[in-house]
Amino acid sequence: MSLSPQWLDQLKDRTSLSSLIGRSIKLTKAGREYKACCPFHNEKSPSFTVSEEKGFYHCFGCQKHGSAIDWMIDYGGLDFMDAVKALADEAGMDVPAPDPQAARRAEKRASLHDVMEAAQERYAEKLRGLEGAGARGYLEQRGLSPATLTAFGFGFAPDERGGTTRELSRFEIPQLIEAGVLIDVEGKQPYDRFRGRVMIPIRDIRGRVIAFGGRVLGDGEPKYLNSPDTPLFDKGRTLYNLDKAAPAGRQTGRMIVVEGYMDAIALAQAGFHDVVAPLGTALTETQIEMLWKQVECPILCFDGDSAGQRAAMRAASRALPLLRPGHSLAFATLPAGQDPDDLLRSAGPRAFAELLERAEPLVERLWNHERAAAPLSTPEQRAALKARLNEHVRTIGDDDIRHHYNDAFRERIDTLFARAPKRYAGGGYGGGKFVGRGRGQQRGGQWKPPIPPASAALKGLNTASFDHSITRAVIAGLERFPDIANTHFEMLSDYHPVDTDLAQRLDTMLSGTPAPSKGLDPEGGYPISTTAELYNRAHGPNGVEPLIFSFNRQAAPGAAPSGDEERAKRDLCEAIRVMVERPAIEAALERATRAAETNLTEDSYAEQQRLRAVREEFDRRLADLMQDEDF
Template identity: 55%
Template sequence: MTLSPQWLDELRARTLLSALIGRTVKITKAGREFRACCPFHNEKTPSFYVNDEKGFYHCFGCSAHGDAIRWMTDQRGLPFMDAIKELAQAAGMEVPAADPRAAERAERANSLYDVMTAAAEWFSQSLQGIEGAEARTYLERRGVRQEWITTFGIGFAPDSKSKLKTALSRFGVDKLVEAGLLISVDDKEPYDRFRGRIMIPIRDPRGRVIAFGGRILGAGEPKYLNSPDTPLFDKGRTLYNLDRAATASRKTGRIIVVEGYMDVIALAQAGIGDAVAPLGTALTEHQIERLWRLADVPVLCFDGDSAGQKAGLRAALRALPHLAPSRSLAFATLPKGQDPDDVVSNGGPRAMDALLAQPEPLVDLLWRSEVEAVPLRTPEDRAGLRQRLNNHAQAIGHGDVRGQYLAEFRSRFDALFTSQPSPRSRSFANPKFQPERPLSNKTRTIGGGGVAPVFARAILVGLLRHPAMILTCADALSLLLIEDPELDQLRLILLDAAYDGVMLDSDALVPICESAGLGELVASLMDSNGLAFSFTRRQADSEIARRDLGMAIEALAARPALDAALAAATARLAEKWDESGFAEQMRLVEALGDADRRLAALAQGEEE
């Protein structure tokens, strides 16, 4: 069985070395690295270091050195293929099946690096030749200095269909096609892919050229042309300048994502070397994961126009399922109509650093994007906003982070829409009409959009006794405004347990709650026999109890939106009375009455 260098590189990239070594060795954080007493020789002072970014360990005492595979073979004592299989299983990768042609493919892949290196050198020479005069003028106009042309290996592809093919003929047409340098079409002679373009080499994390980006001179489409996917290059997993930015990132403690090659080069010239760029597409999950290996909160710095804002939002949505404590994204928006080159040209590196110093957190971007997406004039508009925010929060895989987003969105929503005066505190525009809402003593306590403690306790008792209802009512349950901190925390714990799939029955909930310090609260709730609600009684019919519990949660969740809608309708009538507004007001009053009556019906022996 032959494993290609690309496959092994991907296996190493997907393996977090500190987590692997930390399974059997006690390691501690030391800046950007981890350290420990070396497991290969006896020592009292730690001299063994693990570097996740570079993917290797090293002992300064005994010189033990290696990567994840070497760790499995040297420290764990596994045969090479057993080590590969165990790492691949943990990384979610399939070990390539035995193939007699695998060795040939691996040999071809290795030779493709030689092809790409030769192509980069030829493009570089072409830039300095007669045919590269226009390209040199363009780079000079863009302010790209010669030292950075050399540093980034920038070159030029002459406007010809065969000059590259002729210059690299020693490698053969097949390899040039496989490397993405030639285009092969049926019944036609293969020809050069890149013609009349400034050529920017794309390198892998080891600094090897694996692809190119070509920028057209003057007008024409496409403006940028990238290499196709090849055995060396997968644009969805590659970030431009990652090889250089990783080194700079270790010094700054950050990683910046900009839109394109020229943005990266402009920032590097200004002394900001920790920038990378995607390759003509939106950030992928694989690229975001690689960014997180360099910094906990990468900063995305996109243009302030509509396209840049959409690109930032797409990246935010792709990151949501993978968020974790202290692991997120932030967004620094450039002034509209400016790119990083403009910012540093006009204000110097300090102007760019100022933008990067106060980026917008991910939660703020999501909130702002949804609030500004559509007008929020009607109850349906506001219900749509709440649903979209809830959907974003529910997309988060980590239970604690998901709970925090749900709580944050709920708090912001309530602050935005419940700040209006209560409809009961305002006089109606029509003096002939004064709406009355007959409330019982208990249902009156839930006015104002919040959930009174008696209702909150009853709902939680019902959920503890009928845990299957947590997922059934999850959307409505997450929207309840429970003011008591302990009861609210219990609600979030129950939701997390349900989403994590660890909840089987009521007994399984007790240790989960106890571990969160809520054991006494749960015990008191489970012993609450005095709550006069059908779904809290121990001997209640299970099917009826679950039905009533669901009705209560839905009714309570609907109240804040109905209260806000009635307040808005009343305010509009106060400014201008008309029949349609009056009808809407009456409809909302009746809807609120229905919600209150449903809650009252679920309370047994309630005083009227």
């Protein structure tokens, strides 16, 4: 089979070399390139370089060098055609059929670049001539300078149906149709696709014209018209202005994404040259990967209206399965009713720069969107917020990133639903009648003992001595740091220890009621406890070794707590999460094990192994928190 150089170049353009190689070896960003220890020979310091800009990898030690196709051959062990087919399948390209007619068609497609260049020259000439006076007036009204018009190749398509066929007669009509500049309607003569429009060429990353966008003059519809998909142009795999923005982004370390090409042009004229735009579609997975080839965290700047924010959330949702360490998205929201051009006109470039400086990370955008999506006044509405956030987390492909997003959302939920400490009459937080109603509070401010906890049969599956020890340790830590109970009120309210004494201690703490003791701390309203007493409370049941943490470690009787208090609080927060989540994992693992024993399939086995790995991860997190007694 003969593959044309043009087709192979297109295949390489559509392949992210760093993503391809990064699946097999660990790459580290080094300036504009990536480095790693060479997979083709043994070495201690990295001499293997991957250059997205140049489209090749190179080892300065063993001199191994090649493109994406060479990588599939050298590292993957494939032959040439298998390597090409594998890459073409990922890039969404059809490998030319191995027959003479297919070869001739490939050669004809290669000549489409000539068609597009000729069409571009024609449109640019029309804009400069008498026919383009109205278009020039419109562009001047938009505030575009002659230099900008030249730099972006603006043109004009006269309002006529046969001009393209007449003036580009050196090309065959099927070529003009295939290039998208003519429309072929059955039973009619092919006619001009673009008529009475300001023309903007769309280029690939190598600067070649592959399509056009046309803005109608006057009130016609559609206002903007793009070329159809052709052998040269796939709108879901193209970013407008990437040929100019890529080198600019390497200088600024930034890439800005706006909604349309007129926005990109206006920003470039204002000095923001590192700006691109999708072409009439929501940002696709391929376009996100293209952006990550340039910078690790591009900034999406969409309009502040509902349509713009829906587009931002679609991009966020599509990015989640693709996330990898160091690569994400940020979001800058324009004022409602304004696009970039409006903001530049009303407030100047500095206002737009400040907007970029305030860009939200992806995790904040997801949180703010879901928090504002519905009221949060009832338990059901709060549970719905958790469900929506959990759905986002589940789509994240990278295990480590998924873990961090889960923690980030839990922290925000804890803060949002934190229960304020309860005050007591008589001043401060101790010594006097309880003011306000808690879980053990009667009307009129009179305290009564909390309602006894439900029976063990209704309390979940946390009956193992190991889980019992975790609970004792956490509650001992909460008695030392009662403010943590307030910030984790929602999470702790969902947790029900089986042990009656522990359940009552937790219930008392969450109700804001002072626990019975010999004396109360006048500042906090909680029992005065030495570190040694806290340590003893953290002991496991008979015969079980105590779990020792920074928040309840052993000390001499009567000694004041010592050490890093902030670290102790952080460790306590993490221990709470492990304590609350682990029983559900145990229950799910037990169900999966029973299912696998009943009907062992690939799916049931995989689910059991997945849950076992999750449980091991929870135990690892707990082990990381445990300290030696002499810490």
